[in-house]
Amino acid sequence: MGTISEAWYAARAAVPDHVTLIAVSKTKPLEAVVEAYQAGARLFGENRVQELVSKHEALTAQDAPDPDRFAELRWHQIGTLQRNKVKYIAPFVDLIHAVDQPGLLAEIDKRAAANGRCIEVLLQLHIAEEQSKFGLNPAELEVLVGEVDQGHFPHIRVGGLMGMASFTDDTRQVGREFAGLRRLFEQHGPDRDWTTLSMGMSGDWKIAVEEGSNMVRIGSAIFGAR
Structure with missing residues (x-):
């Protein structure tokens, strides 16, 4: 693998223009985020709240030489989110991807209100045959x-749906799972102005895009294996 910059350019060139590309920087050092940002990445996904907050604070510290350098960077919380961790990311997170419980939605709404914000979320559906995957039915x-x-959650905007397919070499199965999520998006989305159907990662994003995804999460293909 070449540099992170080269990998970002290749990923952005491969992913269709209408598809939003999230650079998944989880477990990677801050320097990797900086290099990807300098190459043009603006949306970054993190799994762990502690790591997300740490990177955000490091890049926005007022005593940094140029605190406005990363003004266009947006953070996405893409992993399972515990209710007691919402308060740490509520002041700045741009999008929360994996919401699959009413209680979590209520907590995000509460923390968004406390910060004078409206936070966008994606509702996660369980589409895989694997029981280990999370999500709503x-x-x-x-x-x-x-x-x-x-109107139970006035400080939340549901932007759409997301889901993760089974980890399998059976591309037909993966395609079926993504297609099922697309049908749910088409069923519920038009009347609610949903705009985002997030499905697909480094290993299956091409299938996801074929099935209608307009947001993909790519990590290892940009930052290297974890």
């Missing part, structure tokens, strides 16, 4: 979006 989605529609 279609019936739970129906209930949760009903609560959102009724």
